[in-house]
Amino acid sequence: MADQIRLLVIEDVPQVAQHMRSLLSAQSQIKMLDVVTSGEHALAAVAEVRPDVLIVDALLQGRVSGTQVAEQVRRSEPTVAVIVLTVPQNQVSEDPAMGVDAVLKMPFSGFDLTTLVRKVHERRGVDASRSGSMMVSLFSPKGGVGRTTLAYNLAVAASAKHSVCLIDGSLQFSDLRGLLRAPVTAPSIMNLPTDRIRDADVADVVWKDPSGVDVLLAPPRLEMAEMVTVRDIEKALSILRQIYEVIVVDTRASLSDDVLAFLDASDLILQVLASDTMAIRGLGMVDEAFATIGYPASKLAVVLNRSDSTGGFSRTDLEEALNRRIDYEVVSDGRLVVAANNEGVPFVLASPDAPISVGMRAMADSVTARLREPVPALVRR
C-alpha cells in the first residue's frame, strides 16, 4: 500500500505500547513497525527503521528523556514527524523547532491516535517536500520515445548545480545499465538491505558515473526485476531523498506497481511524447489514469522529444489533439545523440553548445526551480 504511514513507538511501559497496538489493529493505513523501550536506542532505531511518524513517551525512564529524543530526531531526521505522548499532569507544549509536532494526552481513543498520526504526517510531508529535495520521473506508455536518453542528460545537466541521483526504473531491462555500460557485477537496487537502509549502504550501491552523477541501477538480469518490491522502492526513495537534492527516474513503458511506486513519490512526472498518433492516444489514456489516481495537474508536464521533426504536426495541432499544453521541447539531433549514446556519454557534456544541449540545460533549470531553498527545521516557524 503506497500511502501506508510507518509508525515507530518509543515507549517503556508495555501496557501503553500494547494499547496503541490494539487501537491500530482495526485499521490498515497506519503500520506500527516496532516499539523501542529506551530513549538511548531511539535515534539508531529511527535511522534504521525509517518511520514516517514517531511517537515518543515524554515520561521515559532512563538517561534520555522523551523530549530529548524528539529534539534529537528533529535534528538528525527532519522528515520524521514526532508526536510526544504525555499525561495531563505533565504539560508538554507543541514546538516543531524542538521536534514536538503534536502532543497526545493519555487517555486517548483510537480515533484520537489515528487522526493525529495522519495530521502530523501530512504536515511534515509538506514541510519535508520543501526541505531541499525533488524527484522527477520520465514516463511514457510507449517505448523508444527517449525517456532513458533524456533522463540521463537531464540528470547530468542538473548535476552542474545540484547533487543528483539517477535511478534506473526500467527494472526488467535496466536501460541505464546498458547505456552507461555498467558491468553485470555493478550493484543494483537489489543490493540495498531490504529492511534497514543507511546512508552508507547507498554509497556502496550507487554506480559512480564519470559524468558525476550517482546512479542506482536496476538488477542485471530480467528475472530479478520481480524480486524488487514496491516496499523496496519506497524505502530506497525515502533515503535517497534525504541524501540527494534531485532524483531523476527513468521508467519503463507500463503502469505497473513498480512504476507507480516511482510516479507516486515523484514531485514531477515528465511525460515524454513523440509526435505520432499512437503516442498521442497513449498520453490521453495515461492522463485519464493519472486523473483517476488523483495526481494534481501541477505534478504533470509534457516533453515533446524531437520537436523539430514532428512529421507534419505543428505544436498547436498537437496541443489541440492532446487538449493540454506542451511544457518542454527537445529538438532532434540524430548524429550527436546516437554517437553519445553509443559511447555511453551524455550529449550535454559531449557537445555542450549544440542546441539540444542548451535546451536540455534550460529544461533542467526549469525543473529544478521546483526545488525550493532548504528550510532548516530548527529555524523554521
Ligand SMILES: Nc1ncnc2c1ncn2[C@@H]1O[C@H](COP(=O)(O)OP(=O)(O)O)[C@@H](O)[C@H]1O
Ligand atoms: N532528441 C533526440 N534526437 C535524436 N535521437 C534521439 C533523441 N531522443 C532519443 N533519441 C534516440 O531514440 C532512441 C530511443 O531512445 P531511448 O532513450 O532509448 O528511449 P526510451 O527509453 O523511451 O525507450 C535512441 O536510439 C536514441 O538515441
Ligand SMILES: [Mg+2]
Ligand atoms: Mg528506456
